[in-house]
Amino acid sequence: MTYSDQKILELIGNPSTRETGYRALVLSYQKRIYGIIRKMVIIHEDADDVTQNTFIKAFRNIQKFQSNSSLFTWLYRIAINESLNFLEKKKRRFFLPIEDHYEAMENYLSSSHLVSGDYIEIKLQKALLKLPDKQRLVFNMRYFEDLSYEEISKITGTSVGALKASYHHAVKKIEVDVQSE
Amino acid sequence: MTPPKRNIFHTPEGYFERLPEEILAKSHKKQHSAKQIYWYGAVAAALIFAIMLTIFLQQTPEEQVDLEANLQPEIEMYINSGHWQAEDILSFADNPDELLEEIILTEWGAGESPEEEQEDGWF
Incomplete structure (x- = not known):
């Protein structure tokens, strides 16, 4: 189910329909936002976390959204920032060196049943x-x-x-x- | 080179059906946690205040004198800078009349009334 940006913003703007608006926002954009994040973080569990945080951040900052861009562009921006921050945090963990996380992503590509690519x-x-x-x-x-x-x-x-x-x-x-x- | 563009990444079955509710639940939980942190902070601040008050009330008179001595330079600074007037100082005191009496005695000496001093000053 998809809603227009205007409809979503109207629903969120009204306290009595806010939750419906949040749900509509997720339903409309979850697949595309998840897709962008997944290509960056590769592992499904990580992509799931980053996607959830992206939408929660969007809920909290929706009043800062300016209608001169689309909701998708705005969400996309949050999603890429969250993905880059996520990878940066993985790099900074001294007990898990950067090579290890990239190795984990590489191994995931070869072994996960949630990746179906050919050679x-x-x-x-x-x-x-x-x-x-x-x-x-x-x-x-x-x-x-x-x-x-x-x-x-x-x-x-x-x-x-x-x-x-x-x-x-x-x-x-x-x-x-x-x-x- | 023309690499393939097909999406090779998949999700567990029913993932997108569950995701909206999971996000809303997590959002509520985070809001609740933020409120809890706020209340814990408020309770902690109240506790610290209560402890400080208890310590202050349990101080011996000597300790309280020390505290007053520490405040003395600050009070003097306010008076010297003209920030506080004599009336202000008196208004803080429990016994303003007695204090005023003491000041008069110190400034003009025993037995002399301000009226007499003032009259002398005219000549």
Whole structure:
């Protein structure tokens, strides 16, 4: 079930229908938001946590939402910040070095029953894991989500030129990585 | 190179059917926790205040004198800077009449009344 942004905001704006509005917000965007997060954090349990936190943060800050962007763009921004923060926290845990978490994500790609890719699809994902997080994010948004550079620019607050450079740089690295074996 | 675009990531069965309720439940729980933290903070502050008050009330007169001595420089500063007037100081006292009497005696000496001093001053 999907609702228009206006309808969702109307429902949330009224205290007696607020909960219905929150539910409508989740129902309308959960699959796309989860999809973006999952491509970044790879492991379903982590994606589940980050998705829940994204929506809870959205509920708390909905009064700050300005109608000059769509609710999806706004949620997308929260989701990518939450994903990047999540990965950053994993890096900072001294008892779990960064390599270990990336190794965990890589192993998950090969062994989880919640990943169904063939050899080349898994190889691409593993190559993507070697990119810096922000470069991986730009690649996912452009390649998998089919977002335009202008849309990505609005979401990330980065210039179109920098995004193009980042994407092409990522593609070159992936090509080298995939062809090296 | 044209890598595949298919979504290879899957979720457990029924995941998206359960997710909205899970998020709402977690949101309520977090709100509840925030309220609890607020109340715990308020109760802790009240307890600290009660303990401080008890300690203050249990102090011996000597200790209270020490406290007053510590306050003395601060009071003097207020008086010297003109922030407090004599009337203000008297209004804080329990026995303003006696204090005023004492000040008069110290300033003009025993046996002299202010009226006499004032009259002398005219010449």
